[in-house]
Amino acid sequence: MRRLRYYGPAVAIFVGVLAVWEIAVRAFGIQQFLLPRPSAIAAAFTEHFDELVTVGGNTLVEAVGGLLIGGVAALAVALATARWTAASRALLPFAIAANSVPIIAFAPIMNNWFGVLNPLSKMMVVAVLVFFPIMINTLRGLTLVDRSSLELMRSYAATELAVFTKVRIPNALPYVFTALKVSATLSLIGAIVAEYFGGARSVLGQFIITEAAFFRFANAWAAIVVASAVSIAFFLIIVAIERVAIPWHASSRSAESS
Amino acid sequence: MSVRGVDKVFGTGRERTEALRRIDLEIPQGAFVSLIGPSGCGKSTLLRLIGDLTQPSVGTIEVNGKTAHRARLDRDYGMVFQSPVLFDWRTVQRNVELPLEMTALGRTQRAARAAAMLALVELAGFERRYPWQLSGGMQQRVAIARALSFEPALILMDEPFGALDEMTRERLNLELLRIWKQTGTTIVFVTHSIPEAVFLSTQVAVMSARPGRILEVISVDLPQPRNDLTREDARYFGFITRVRERLRGHDVAPPRAAEVAASG
Amino acid sequence: MFRAARGVLSFAAVIAALGVLWEGIKLLGGDPNGAWTPPFQWTVASDLNMPHVWDIAASFVEPAQRNGPPLGLVLGDAALFTFREAFGGFVFGALLGLALAIVFVHSRLLERALVPYVVASQTVPIIAIAPVVVIWLQGGWLAVAVISAYLTFFPVTIAGLRGLRSPDPRALELMRSYAASPRSVLFKVRLPAAAPYLLAALKVAATASVVGAIIGELPSGIREGLGGAILNFNQYYVSGPPKLWAAIIVAAIVGIGFFVLVRAAEAFLMRGRVPAAET
Numbered sequence: 153m154r155r156l157r158y159y160g161p162a163v164a165i166f167v168g169v170l171a172v173w174e175i176a177v178r179a180f181g182i183q184q185f186l187l188p189r190p191s192a193i194a195a196a197f198t199e200h201f202d203e204l205v206t207v208g209g210n211t212l213v214e215a216v217g218g219l220l221i222g223g224v225a226a227l228a229v230a231l232a233t234a235r236w237t238a239a240s241r242a243l244l245p246f247a248i249a250a251n252s253v254p255i256i257a258f259a260p261i262m263n264n265w266f267g268v269l270n271p272l273s274k275m276m277v278v279a280v281l282v283f284f285p286i287m288i289n290t291l292r293g294l295t296l297v298d299r300s301s302l303e304l305m306r307s308y309a310a311t312e313l314a315v316f317t318k319v320r321i322p323n324a325l326p327y328v329f330t331a332l333k334v335s336a337t338l339s340l341i342g343a344i345v346a347e348y349f350g351g352a353r354s355v356l357g358q359f360i361i362t363e364a365a366f367f368r369f370a371n372a373w374a375a376i377v378v379a380s381a382v383s384i385a386f387f388l389i390i391v392a393i394e395r396v397a398i399p400w401h402a403s404s405r406s407a408e409s410s
Numbered sequence: 411m412s413v414r415g416v417d418k419v420f421g422t423g424r425e426r427t428e429a430l431r432r433i434d435l436e437i438p439q440g441a442f443v444s445l446i447g448p449s450g451c452g453k454s455t456l457l458r459l460i461g462d463l464t465q466p467s468v469g470t471i472e473v474n475g476k477t478a479h480r481a482r483l484d485r486d487y488g489m490v491f492q493s494p495v496l497f498d499w500r501t502v503q504r505n506v507e508l509p510l511e512m513t514a515l516g517r518t519q520r521a522a523r524a525a526a527m528l529a530l531v532e533l534a535g536f537e538r539r540y541p542w543q544l545s546g547g548m549q550q551r552v553a554i555a556r557a558l559s560f561e562p563a564l565i566l567m568d569e570p571f572g573a574l575d576e577m578t579r580e581r582l583n584l585e586l587l588r589i590w591k592q593t594g595t596t597i598v599f600v601t602h603s604i605p606e607a608v609f610l611s612t613q614v615a616v617m618s619a620r621p622g623r624i625l626e627v628i629s630v631d632l633p634q635p636r637n638d639l640t641r642e643d644a645r646y647f648g649f650i651t652r653v654r655e656r657l658r659g660h661d662v663a664p665p666r667a668a669e670v671a672a673s674g
Numbered sequence: 675m676f677r678a679a680r681g682v683l684s685f686a687a688v689i690a691a692l693g694v695l696w697e698g699i700k701l702l703g704g705d706p707n708g709a710w711t712p713p714f715q716w717t718v719a720s721d722l723n724m725p726h727v728w729d730i731a732a733s734f735v736e737p738a739q740r741n742g743p744p745l746g747l748v749l750g751d752a753a754l755f756t757f758r759e760a761f762g763g764f765v766f767g768a769l770l771g772l773a774l775a776i777v778f779v780h781s782r783l784l785e786r787a788l789v790p791y792v793v794a795s796q797t798v799p800i801i802a803i804a805p806v807v808v809i810w811l812q813g814g815w816l817a818v819a820v821i822s823a824y825l826t827f828f829p830v831t832i833a834g835l836r837g838l839r840s841p842d843p844r845a846l847e848l849m850r851s852y853a854a855s856p857r858s859v860l861f862k863v864r865l866p867a868a869a870p871y872l873l874a875a876l877k878v879a880a881t882a883s884v885v886g887a888i889i890g891e892l893p894s895g896i897r898e899g900l901g902g903a904i905l906n907f908n909q910y911y912v913s914g915p916p917k918l919w920a921a922i923i924v925a926a927i928v929g930i931g932f933f934v935l936v937r938a939a940e941a942f943l944m945r946g947r948v949p950a951a952e953t
Contacts, residue, residue, distance in 0.1 A: 161787030187806075242684040249685060252881035252933035253926040254888050257900075260908035260918060265718050337797050344799040345889065349908070360802050376802045383797035463847055483853045495844045499866045499947055508862070509852045540947070 188370040193377065196370035203359075208378045211347070211356040214271050215339040215386070218278020223335070226283045227328075230290035234320065235312075240291055247291075251284040256342070259349040268350040277346040282335040289331035293324025329394045336386040344379060411437040411460070411564060411596060416469030418455055428621040429455045433469070435615060435624055437598065439563075442590060444599045444607035446653065447617030453600045456622070457566050460598060461489060474563050485509070487564040488557030492572045494549040496541040496556075502528070503537035506556045513560060527555035530589060547578040551585070558593065567599045571606070583610055587636055604657075608649045609636060616656045626656055693727050700724055725916040730923070733916035745917060749903060749924040756899040757928055759815060760887035763822020764932075767879060770823060771830025772872070778831075779838045779864065780856070796828050800886065805893040813894050822886030826879040833875030837868025870947075873940040880932040888925065900925050 170190050177189045188196075197204065233240045259277050266273035297320055305315045347357025356379055363371040418430040429452040437443050445453040458464045459471055462482040473481035481487060488509070496505045506524040515523070528534055531551040541549055550570055557565055571579045583606060590597055601607050607614050614628045630649055632640055640646055703716035704724065717723065734746035742748070774792065778785035804821050811817040841863050849859045891901030900921060907918040 158786065161783055162790045165787045165791065243688070245681040246685050246688040249930045249933060252877075252884075252929040254881070254885040254929050256885055256889060257904055257922045257925045260904060260911070261922070263908075264911060265723050340797070341799050341801075345801045348801050348892065357799075357801075360799075364805065372802070376798060379799050379802070380794065380797045384794060387797070458847075461851055463850055482851060485853060487851070489848060489851045491844050491848075493842075493844065495842055495848055497845070497863070497866065499869070511862070512852050512854055512858060 188373055192370040193373045196368075197374040197377065200371060200374065204375060204378050207354050207356050207359045207375070208382055210271070210352075210354050211340070211343050211379070212382055212386070214274040214343040214346075214355070215278055217271070218275040218343065219282055219335055219339045221275060222279030222282040223286050223332070225279065226286035227290055230287050230294060234291060234294035237295070240295060244288070244291065247284050247288050251288065255281045256345055259346040262346070263350050269352045271352070271355075274343050274346040274351060274355075278339045278342040281338055281342040282331075285334055285338070286328070286331040289327040290324055293327030294320045297323050325398050329390070329398065332390050333387060333394075336390050337383050340379065340383045340386060411439075411473045411598075412471070413456070413460065414470050414472075416456075416459060416466045416471060418452065418459060418464070419467045430459075430466075431621040431623050433622070433624055435627070437596060437613075439596055440594055441613055442587075442597045442599065442611045443613045443615060444601055444611040445615050445617060446601055446604065446607045446657070447622060448619045448657070449602075450620050451617045452620060452622030453617055454568055456617075457568055457598060457600050460564075461487060461566050481564075485513070485560055486562055487566055488560070488562045490550075490553050490557045490565065490567045490570045492569045494541070494546075494553040496549055496552060498541050500540075501537065502533070502539050502541065502544070502552050505541065505552055506559050508556060509560050523559055524555075527559045528552070530558065530592070531555045531585065545578075547574055547582060550574065550582065554586070554589070558589070558595075561593070562595065564596045564598070567597065569600055569602060572602065579606070584637065586610065591635060604650050604653050605641075608632075608646060608653060609640065614649075614653055616653055628652060628656070696724065696727055700726065722912070722915055725919060730916040730919045733914070733920050738917065745920055749900075749921060752898060752900045752903045752921075753924050753928050756884070756887050756891065756901065756925075757932070759818040759890065759899065760822055760883040760928070760932065762815070762819035763824075763886055763890075764826055764879060764883035766819060766823035767826025767883060768830050768876060771827040771875075771879075772834050774827070774831045775834025775838055775868075776860065778835055785835075792828065792831055795824070800824055801889050801892070804890055808890075808894045813896075817894055818887055818890035818896065818899075821890035822883045825882040825886035829875040829878045829882065830872065833871040834868060837871030838864045840871065841867040870944065873936070873943065877933055877936050877940070880936045881929055884925075884929045884932055900928065 173187065174190050177187055233243055255277070258280060262273040262276045266276060301319050301323075302315065305319060310318070343355075344357040344360075347355045348361065351358050353359075353362075356375055360372050360375045363369070363375065413433050413435040416430060416433040417428070420427045420429055433456060435456075445456060447453050455464065459466055460473065460478060462471075462478040471478040474486050476484070476486075496502075497508070500508070503521065503524050506527055507520045510520040510523060525534070525537065528537060531554055533548060533551055533555065536544065536548070536552075541552070544552070553570070571582055574582065586597075587610060599607070599610060608630055611630050614630055616625045616628065617623065618625050628649065632643065632645060632649070699716075700719050700721075701710070701712060702719070703712050703714035704719040705721045706712065707726075712719075721729075734749075735744050737743065738745040738748045774788075778789065800821060803824075807820055808817045811820060845863055845867075846859065849863060854862070887899070888901040888904070891899045892905060896902050897906070903921045904918065904925070907914070907921050911918055
């Protein structure tokens, strides 16, 4: 009963909007390319299901690949620089400023470097996109440790390595997962935007462009829905991993979003 | 100010907690009444009932000849909590002015009133400072100044000195008595400390463990004004013992309530 | 003061180090330059893919097109153009985000109904929606600002919700004891308490608005902005590689510049408050 109360309003809105959308498009004869009817989109979805799965999958591969490359690099840099407070303090302002660069401007460059048709070019855009949020958050997690915890470890005459593994890394895990959740959605969006600057045919971004160019808007919207769904699924997978990896923290998070 | 036949119950069904049971309390004007009892006895709840921050399940509360609700809307009382609850984006002066901003007073009048209150708590000169620049004791004095700023007839205090060290606490006790004498307000004071309750009050209301009942109202007729000598008076210790004995045997909750506490 | 100077200095140092690294890579695996033949051959490091740092710098003063004004000026104009769109989007997005946060704080029902969609909105690839917005609003400045606002409102909403809920419950009790109106509570307690959270989000939003503006220009066919410049120099990359890099550098400067501006505003607005942790 509680569940219903909690999710009820959101579901009601979903159903309501769909209904109004369907009726309004028919009633007002709104032009097709602005807003095809939900029923038309659903039909397009079932009709092109296989193709959508293929292109969606390819784009997802780019997103995940980029997340892995960027994430591993970010973790490595963060772990390396956390040791030397001078280095991390110098790097942090740069990283924060670099994070405000519209990374998307690099898409054409990556296409030139790695080849327009090569998925690696899209992965590299995603990698650069997720690198800074993950690095900044991990660095924060490794350095913003409770002073009393560090003093406790000193009283045990613990080695730096022990402090690292027993205190800093566990402390950093919640921060890392926060960054990963943000990066999940970012990676998919980054992959699609990068594809807009040119890419192989069998990717979501190019699919949307092609279908739109041929005025097959229901197909284009179906692909957009797929992109959104995959993004949400990716996010939820990370949330699930977080619950397993750091149950002690996730349980206290309740409904807070990153 | 009177509380009549008040019960307070929280929650329903399995999570039902009876916080207060059949509370009857009369507080004369100008009195200094302490509420003392074991943890969870509902003294803070009783304070909030008087302040109309929560409503009784059964019974009535009258403040200043009106209902508690009316008294709140008429701003008849001020409140001080255990932590100062100052706004860290406002200066000391602006913090004291906060309640006045909801009255019809003009800006100069507000500033004048705030300055007067700060002088009363002996913090003149600190108007432009920010809360984080003051010590805990000073912050609490600002909170008291704020509670007094609109000259209420009643002040409600919920363990205001609980977070301070012993020496600051004793000093602030004396200051509070001085302010009480000067303004003539009625004060209802919740505390954990038996010596503090006896030292400050004209009456001490001793409460039982949950569900809270008033066990006895002890009139503390030590001479006024109270000062450091009072703390060496034999009768002072006598009253402390009386309160302590009254609490003893009533500071353990009956089994059923303990069960509820354990499962909830 | 010193902290700011130190930040700028360390930033400049890292940039310089990057420049050295860049040329170092070219030295090892780039194209032959005069008498020097590099030991390796990496396509990535060729003069086409990685123009020399000095070539990129030089391109700023050379004309962008035959007999045209210098590239630096062209990019400067484009940057201003894009910044205006971004700023518009930033303001729209920030106001929308704050309005939503205020509504959600006062109505749990609306919050439960709409927050999932607010979050889901960010999973929709804006670049796919952009053409629709452009057609609907008949292109131009407004459409790009709307697209920019789409990316901006989200962090502000989330931060606003957290910040508006952050005050000590006892502060709210205090306001109840003053019989304060909900409006008083909003303006005297919730909004000031939310300010630090909102300003942190606005820094993120500043970046997002620039990204949104550049992305928004792409389907709009707008040539005067940075998006158009990047598209143009990408198309004609082979005829002038440094130009694309120059455009990217300018885009970066706009992004960082806006961030710094918001940071300065934050420092000004938060003066006197408890000194908080770094950024």
